Amino acid sequence: MIASQCPALGETYTLSFLPELAHELYDVLTDSRLGACSPALAQKDSSLLLDPTRAEVLYAIESAFIDSAQEGATLVIALIGHGLACEDDFYYLCADATGTGKSMTDVHLSQALKEGLRDHADLDGLIVLLDTCHAGVAAQQSARAWGDVGLGLKSRRYELLTSSANSNAYGGDFTRTMVRVLKTGVPAAGTTIDARYLREPLVKGCPAQQPQRVTIDGGGWAQAGDEGLWLAYNAAVHDPAADDAVRAVLNRVGELTSYLQNTSTLQALIEAGEQYQCVVLTGPRGRGKSTLAAALFRSSTTPSVREAAITAIAFCSRDTTSAALAAMLAAQLTDRLPGFAASARAYEASLDDVELQSLPALQRCVIGPLARLHLSTPVCLIIDAVDELPEATENVVRNAVISALTGSPSGAGSAHSVRFVLTARPAVIRPPGAHQVEAEPPGDDVIEAYLQARGIDPLHTALLVTKAHGSWLHAHLLAERATRPDFTQTDIPDNPDIALLYEAELLYAGADTRDNWQRELRPVLTILAASGLSAI
Known part of the structure; x- marks a missing residue:
């Protein structure tokens, strides 16, 4: 200094x-x-x-x-x-x-x-x-x-x-x-x-x-x-005592909601979350389902979600196990919900050896402990990309949701104390009674506002909006390219499909240089490919 x-x-x-x-x-x-x-x-x-x-x-x-x-x-x-x-x-x-x-x-x-x-x-x-x-x-x-x-x-x-x-x-x-x-x-x-x-x-x-x-x-x-x-x-969200799982979730939420634009789907999701115990947000890839889920979690972005003030979110991938999913949610509830940690210990102590071995982790570590709490405010559990989960984990999630909604002995105690927001592609089997919200493609005006928020030269905006084809994923990748100092409109392919846009990102990162590819990019991408990524 x-x-x-x-x-x-x-x-x-x-x-x-x-x-x-x-x-x-x-x-x-x-x-x-x-x-x-x-x-x-x-x-x-x-x-x-x-x-x-x-x-x-x-x-x-x-x-x-x-x-x-x-x-x-x-x-x-x-x-x-x-x-x-x-x-x-x-x-x-x-x-x-x-x-x-x-x-x-x-x-x-x-x-x-x-x-x-x-x-x-x-x-x-x-x-x-x-x-x-x-x-x-x-x-x-x-x-x-x-x-x-x-x-x-x-x-x-x-x-x-x-x-x-x-x-x-x-x-x-x-x-x-x-x-x-x-x-x-x-x-x-x-x-x-x-x-x-x-x-x-x-x-x-x-x-x-x-x-x-x-x-x-x-x-x-x-x-x-x-x-x-x-x-x-970040003093607004950082707790030095929070564990790595909580920090990872907060970073993911911050990444997804940068330059967030208000849309009709977001408003519909907010309203549905207030009216229904279980909401399923559906849409194909690129519709921004993960971003909408993150916006719900970010209370400052969605102040209308007044009742579901205590939220936890899990971003799923094809390799997410039931134990990993439960750990993600439990870590956040421990951090945000007073009394949850003590309730989790008490609930586990109440189970016999057979129950400890047979109950799914989501029931044992999340739903069960919530049932012991006298909640004055509902808890909203947001699970993103349910359709990406392995079949066994997806079934565990569905059964846990049904159990909590029906108030069965193994479910949450209060009939309305736990709410769920799930995101998935349209073909997923929804829990009985779940309310569906469809993620509509963003209009050109919304994508234009997003590009303006990214600080992109207005001279390029009209072409980029056209090339985005109403897809948030396309809009994001095109914006990443358009914010570079050497960008010109000739850098945009005539038909910018996802594969071409990702290939261009790899080339920009140095994938066409043998040394860069072998020493820096391939080791990281190999790990990412093996571990699986959550949806966008």
């Missing part, structure tokens, strides 16, 4: 928000519940530099790269203060700077960071936060000059977030907004917050500025970016 006044500019340019704002950001980034960063330098007190000299800044940056690379860690460098643009060059002005745009007296920041990236192969990643005037010039320099250490010959992960374009920054608004967002969290995100979730708050919080973002492939705000380069745990 580097923050500095520049006396050479005169008293008129003294920044009244320093050093307090620097302390606030440093505290957030090093808070174990939020940024969870360790001090970058061996001498911990020196990781927050206030009014340093040029030599001290350069030494600290180089030392931080060395120490972070030795630990294989991601390095976060934040700078607040004055910046100077001289044509295409950006300089950070520290305590002894002259403000003349000379690298001998002012910090030529982009070059120092490029050298750090270039020379430290073991560095896991780099995040740069720059709150100065003309900071966008540094972003432009990075996009142009860091290519060889990004997706070039020396592959390095980095992101640069700046407070302005080639213009002034005002009053520390950029840092102040970032601190506020990281402290309060983003309900729409998963368990972590990365730069993409700061776009809207920064636009509102810095109305006189144009915050810039540069990703490893030269992209901007529209790019999903590298989710591993996150800034803080």
